[in-house]
Amino acid sequence: MTTTPTLPLNDGSRLPAVGLGTYPMTDDEAATAVAGALRMGYRLVDTAAKYGNEVGVGRGIAASGVPRAEVLVTSKVRGADQGYEETLRACEQTRRDLGLEYLDLYLIHWPLPRVDKYVDTWRALVQLRADGLVRSIGVSNFTAAQLDRLVAETGVTPSVNQVELHPGLPQAELLAAHAERGILTQAWSPLGRRRLLDHPAIVEAAGNHGVSPGQVVLSWHHQRGVLPIPKSADPARQRENLDIFRFALHEPEMERITAIAGPRYGGDPDEHEEF
Numbered sequence: 046m047t048t049t050p051t052l053p054l055n056d057g058s059r060l061p062a063v064g065l066g067t068y069p070m071t072d073d074e075a076a077t078a079v080a081g082a083l084r085m086g087y088r089l090v091d092t093a094a095k096y097g098n099e100v101g102v103g104r105g106i107a108a109s110g111v112p113r114a115e116v117l118v119t120s121k122v123r124g125a126d127q128g129y130e131e132t133l134r135a136c137e138q139t140r141r142d143l144g145l146e147y148l149d150l151y152l153i154h155w156p157l158p159r160v161d162k163y164v165d166t167w168r169a170l171v172q173l174r175a176d177g178l179v180r181s182i183g184v185s186n187f188t189a190a191q192l193d194r195l196v197a198e199t200g201v202t203p204s205v206n207q208v209e210l211h212p213g214l215p216q217a218e219l220l221a222a223h224a225e226r227g228i229l230t231q232a233w234s235p236l237g238r239r240r241l242l243d244h245p246a247i248v249e250a251a252g253n254h255g256v257s258p259g260q261v262v263l264s265w266h267h268q269r270g271v272l273p274i275p276k277s278a279d280p281a282r283q284r285e286n287l288d289i290f291r292f293a294l295h296e297p298e299m300e301r302i303t304a305i306a307g308p309r310y311g312g313d314p315d316e317h318e319e320f
């Protein structure tokens with residue numbers, strides 16, 4: 046097992062280059078999975094108020110024995126809590142549920158353009174960072190146009206945009222938009238919810254490098270500058286997903302994987318309503 050590299054954020058912080066997803070774990074599942082993952086070397090954990098497992102994630106962090114300062118915890122503002130005052134209260138609840146004085150990364154879960162509160166929600170995140178209650182702030186499922194509106198109206202660029210991204214949905218245009226704006230891309234459903242792992246481009250690359258299909262896909266993300274947050278509740282697969290930094294895919298392998306076309310599994314950011 047190699048050590049996990051870190052990736053820089055536009056606010057001077059750094060994040061481990063891979064994290065642990067926790068949806069759809071229950072509190073009990075999350076407590077076990079997070080404690081085990083932290084003990085094996087994970088240092089970034091992704092949760093959200095909407096997942097209903099922040100209490101379990103917090104229990105897992107406490108049980109792991111890893112010092113709080115070494116763990117980076119992401120949570121997200123749910124749709125029902127959008128708005129300035131609502132978001133300040135939601136963050137307090139999230140910190141209470143996690144049992145943490147501060148969050149390392151706090152994201153707006155979905156833009157909900159029809160509700161049109163994401164700019165006020167963003168102002169609350171800026172305030173929470175100024176107050177030291179969250180270290181870094183970002184968004185999830187935002188389009189380039191929505192990112193630009195945040196910057197135009199507040200002057201503050203998100204550090205992260207966490208979006209659906211996997212070989213079936215490689216998001217080349219959005220990655221270019223993030224690079225221009227200095228935003229780190231996090232990939233959710235980075236393994237395509239395991240539905241793409243038997244694709245010949247992935248299976249052949251796995252054979253070439255003596256690794257698993259999951260490791261190939263996670264390396265593909267890393268080599269594109271993307272931070273994947275694979276979910277696994279299984280210790281062997283958690284270990285695999287962390288062990289992706291000792292080999293590199295060749296350019297033709299990267300291109301074949303990027304060319305895999307598939308559907309979007311989750312919501313469309315311009316349409317999806319999450320509360």
Ligand SMILES: NC(=O)c1ccc[n+]([C@@H]2O[C@H](COP(=O)([O-])OP(=O)(O)OC[C@H]3O[C@@H](n4cnc5c(N)ncnc54)[C@H](OP(=O)(O)O)[C@@H]3O)[C@@H](O)[C@H]2O)c1
Nearest residue numbers: 066067068185233234235236237238239259275276277278
């Ligand atoms: N911001 C958002 O709107 C949003 C939306 C969806 C998800 N997320 C976050 O992103 C995380 C990951 O996304 P996801 O859970 O949808 O999909 P994913 O990570 O692409 O896939 C998870 C599935 O793959 C399996 N798996 C994990 N590692 C594997 C490996 N090495 N080989 C084969 N199978 C493997 C897992 O099963 P086992 O547990 O049995 O290993 C699970 O069934 C979520 O947990 C959540 O934290 C965010």
